[in-house]
Amino acid sequence: MDMLERNKIVELQAISTRFAEHVVHEQLDMTIYEGERVALVGGSGTGKSVLLSEIALLREPDAGEIMLFGQPVTQLSGQGLADLRKQIGMMFQQGALFSSLTVLENIMLPLREYQRLSQTLLEELAMLKLRLTGLPEQAAHLYPQSLSGGMLKRAAVARALALDPALLLLDEPPLG
Ligand SMILES: Nc1ncnc2c1ncn2[C@@H]1O[C@H](COP(=O)(O)OP(=O)(O)O)[C@@H](O)[C@H]1O
Ligand SMILES: [Mg+2]
The missing domain is CATH 3.40.50.300 (P-loop containing nucleotide triphosphate hydrolases)
Structure with missing residues (x-):
């Protein structure tokens, strides 16, 4: 092309x-x-x-x-x-998740900010993003401090994907 x-x-x-x-x-x-x-x-x-x-x-x-x-x-x-x-999703090198929010709540944050959706729909959308990154569903309700480094990065990728950004920036993303 x-x-x-x-x-x-x-x-x-x-x-x-x-x-x-x-x-x-x-x-x-x-x-x-x-x-x-x-x-x-x-x-x-x-x-x-x-x-x-x-x-x-x-x-x-x-x-x-x-x-x-x-x-x-x-x-x-x-x-x-x-x-x-x-239009821009960013995954930070250190994840930069909010430690007082669960993984799912972290992923829901950008959705809450920009979209008027019901709680159920927000959770379903966030769960979809979580699954896309290869995280197990049980990780949704864990807090960042109890995740391994690799899982943290995946959760951060899921949050970066939340709004289906046209441009996705990943700083040292998880491999594979
Ligand atoms: N806020 C800052 N103040 C001063 N120096 C900085 C700041 N941020 C980054 N640097 C310096 O800029 C250079 C590039 O940093 P960085 O982009 O983080 O490197 P990389 O991501 O390639 O490892 C490094 O030398 C770093 O120390
Ligand atoms: Mg760097």
Whole structure:
């Protein structure tokens, strides 16, 4: 298929990121097309997580432009940004689940935030996402502290999938 005719989902143009004197990204360009799965590979501390945070609109690069779904994000504000964020699911490297909520409640959180659904439907949807990640159903009612590292990551993937995001960002996802 001709790549030029496919929609660009993520386009990074000359991204630079630094922390004080420490340069993490310098003039980084990258394009991700609709339907692609892209893996970022690099040693520890090379800037993978920081880049994902920038694509997820959680931090701004020091220079350069980020285009998501063809829109330059710096030109969006308020409702436009909120609408865009709904299209992005992110699994954080450390899971970042809420420790006072069960796995199922964690997965339901984005659904509750954005969708007006009955409690039963919310639970069914969240359970579906949980099963998609390969977690056993019994894990639904456990708290994050009682999960193994691998299970935690799966639960975090399930939460990232909750809203059927058009762009799914996984920071060191579970393998297999
Ligand atoms: N908030 C921060 N303040 C200062 N330095 C940071 C911050 N976040 C990340 N860094 C540094 O940026 C570099 C890239 O980090 P990171 O993206 O987490 O690497 P990776 O995910 O590839 O292991 C590392 O050297 C890290 O120490
Ligand atoms: Mg990282």
